[in-house]
Amino acid sequence: MSARRRAVLMMIVAALVSGASACIGGGRGAGPAPLAIGDTVRGVLSMVGSEPGAVLVLAPRKGDVVVPRGGDVTQLRTLVGLEVTLAGTMTGDCVSEGGPRGARVFEMTQFAVRAMNGAAAVDGVLVREGESWLLATSDGRRQPIPVLPGSLAQQEGARVYFVGTLDGIISAYGVIKAVPR
Numbered sequence: 001m002s003a004r005r006r007a008v009l010m011m012i013v014a015a016l017v018s019g020a021s022a023c024i025g026g027g028r029g030a031g032p033a034p035l036a037i038g039d040t041v042r043g044v045l046s047m048v049g050s051e052p053g054a055v056l057v058l059a060p061r062k063g064d065v066v067v068p069r070g071g072d073v074t075q076l077r078t079l080v081g082l083e084v085t086l087a088g089t090m091t092g093d094c095v096s097e098g099g100p101r102g103a104r105v106f107e108m109t110q111f112a113v114r115a116m117n118g119a120a121a122v123d124g125v126l127v128r129e130g131e132s133w134l135l136a137t138s139d140g141r142r143q144p145i146p147v148l149p150g151s152l153a154q155q156e157g158a159r160v161y162f163v164g165t166l167d168g169i170i171s172a173y174g175v176i177k178a179v180p181r
């Protein structure tokens with residue numbers, strides 16, 4: 001192989017390595033450009049590290065771990081272990097402190113609960129109409145809840161999630177954001 005070919009090959013390898021490790025040192029990477037506004041990412045939420053420095057991360061099935069920032073991140077902390085979809089913007093920034101080194105930062109604007117341990121889930125605002133309870137979802141649907149778990153009876157107006165089917169067996173539920181009383 002000629003010296004010129006070897007030099008070109010070395011430059012290509014160096015460019016690939018620097019792009020692949022753009023987030024390793026933290027800060028703004030020289031790697032892939034930020035995705036367009038309107039990005040979504042789906043995965044399971046978990047906390048990494050130990051308190052008081054534990055950090056919330058989202059682990060997608062495919063791809064690298066991301067660190068959600070902005071929006072209602074404090075509400076996400078109540079959903080650790082659940083599968084959620086985040087909407088917002090993949091910033092292109094990399095975590096240098098306060099998270100897994102090299103993880104990408106995702107500026108979240110909204111989120112939705114999708115599953116728990118593989119079982120489908122739905123979230124929305126708990127609404128009461130007369131004697132009936134409904135779940136008002138972010139897409140405008142109003143789903144009836146024939147049997148509301150008793151502990152949610154005082155949570156009208158709260159954002160909640162249910163795992164299972166609302167007209168069948170609800171295997172788990174929780175309050176995402178309670179209404180101040």
